[in-house]
Amino acid sequence: MSVYINGIGAITPQGCFPSKDFLKEMNIFDTGRMTVVEPPYRDFIKPVPLRRMSKFIKMGLTSALMCLNNAKNQKPDAIITATGLGAVEDTDKFLDNLTDDNENLLNPTPFIQSTHNVVAARIAIETGCHDYNMTFVHKNASFEQGLLDAYLKINSGEYENILVGGTEEITEANYELKKNVEFWKEGIGNDRLLENNTTKGTIVGEGSVFFNLSQVKDSGSYAELKSMKTLYKLPFGLNRALVDFLASARLTPEDIDVVLLGINGNVEEDFIYDTTNELFKNSSLAWYKHLCGEYETSSAFALLLAADILKSKNIPEIIKLNDNKIEDIKNVLIYQQRFNRNHSFTFLSKC
Amino acid sequence: MEDLIKKLKEEILEVLNLEDMDIEDIETEAPLFNDGLGLDSIDALELIVLMEKEYGIKIDDPKKGKDIFYSVKTMADFITKNQ
Structure with a gap:
């Protein structure tokens, strides 16, 4: 379903x-x-x-x-x-x-x-x-x-x-x-x-x-939640974890239009996201914790943004981290982590 | 007695978080529960704690609770007799 x-x-x-x-x-x-x-x-x-x-x-x-x-x-x-x-x-x-x-x-x-x-x-x-x-x-x-x-x-x-x-x-x-x-x-x-x-x-x-x-799509639907994965400490590098996750959904990094990252301004955590710059070099990279702050369930705010981006076909300027232009937003990936322990990938598509 | 009744009303407003009400909204002899102020069983527990904490009076017989907490007047009478 x-x-x-x-x-x-x-x-x-x-x-x-x-x-x-x-x-x-x-x-x-x-x-x-x-x-x-x-x-x-x-x-x-x-x-x-x-x-x-x-x-x-x-x-x-x-x-x-x-x-x-x-x-x-x-x-x-x-x-x-x-x-x-x-x-x-x-x-x-x-x-x-x-x-x-x-x-x-x-x-x-x-x-x-x-x-x-x-x-x-x-x-x-x-x-x-x-x-x-x-x-x-x-x-x-x-x-x-x-x-x-x-x-x-x-x-x-x-x-x-x-x-x-x-x-x-x-x-x-x-x-x-x-x-x-x-x-x-x-x-x-x-x-x-x-x-x-x-x-x-x-x-x-x-x-x-x-x-x-x-289960049922209607005229007010925002997006389709396609797949998700949580990891406690990465067993191998982040790149491989992301590529494997996308492969399980029959996708490659090139298929992702927008990547929402859990960057929070902490020097001890933000370097973890650096690798996504190269992996998603054609995607629009964005962040959200300057809008909601850091808290245990802040990834729900990220899901809100991802769903709204897919429905409105618009990426708010205040969340953009690069200038890549996306004509037709079809796929959004959320990557969130905290203390390099709790990592999660959530993938949504337009519906 | 008047001072005690006023103090009791202020305490009831505070411990039960009756934010929209003033002490004038609580009638001294009107029932606190059901048709009166509309308080419920959790409020009753809060009032028992209030009675013990602020006035040092422990309600030993739960059967008397219904009469003691009938109104602000009955509460004030009970405090006056037992303090």
Whole structure:
């Protein structure tokens, strides 16, 4: 079975998707943190459940509902979510309660909502989808694992359509912890990330992006998800891994029109992508982490961009890394890695 | 008593995240649950924690909870009698 992306909903540092102004101009963040532009949640969630939700849940549920609206689908057959860190804000709250009150008098709400699968559960309650409900928590490969599960379930014919997405939030405690191990560049805005790629660290981001995958192509379809692969540490060189992956889809590097790379401005990581310059010398190379920041499920943002490029037949100027002109965009490859450990290849075609 | 009722209303707004409401929106003698303010079982747990944390009163008999948490007035009466 083919797997089509029929709907997308996203809450990102660049605003919400779909929106006609999305990426017309880049939102600049000088604070070192790329926080999402939040929509009016009350337009999507009833007041009673809304008052208990943390930002993580509000972002996740709202982007999932936006996605279903975009796909004109009220109820998915299955729900798959991904998160590297889960509901950190609520977890921090109940752990602080635990220590402050000497393990007594715990407020129930943050505890109940601190589990990683809280977004998937909330979507199930809201949509009435009580079928397969899974949350993948695999650090920087979380979204890819969730997407792979959805892809296999549709490809095998087990489900007709699946809602799949990734959600992550920035919290103060987590930011500070990672600052201590030089995860972040201090005082560098996202517009200057690439010109500051000779030092350690990147810029933190957050966001929630959901996709409605389906066996059936319709007039609103964005792209066809053709194949994907995840690797934990490359067993051999990146070039060979990429060529082998494309060969498994009966393609060569020359067939790829656009390559979206997970470059993040970190001197200890960006050199890994250097080899793609030669391998894809005729392709349009692009990057995306200056738009969404670095977070565990940021590859969902890359999939959004890839699908939108194929549907709109346009590569936004602000993501281009070279000047190669592509007349007819047919094939897009996403290559993302983190710490040279979690590598993923995702290949999409126009439909 | 008036001060206690005002304080209780402020605490209820805060712990239950009733963002759109002011203390004037909570009627002192109106029911907190179901038809009144529309609170639910998770809110009841939050109110039990509030009672113990802020006023040092532990509700030993769960059967009495329904009467104690009927309204802000009944909560204030219970605190006054047991503090």
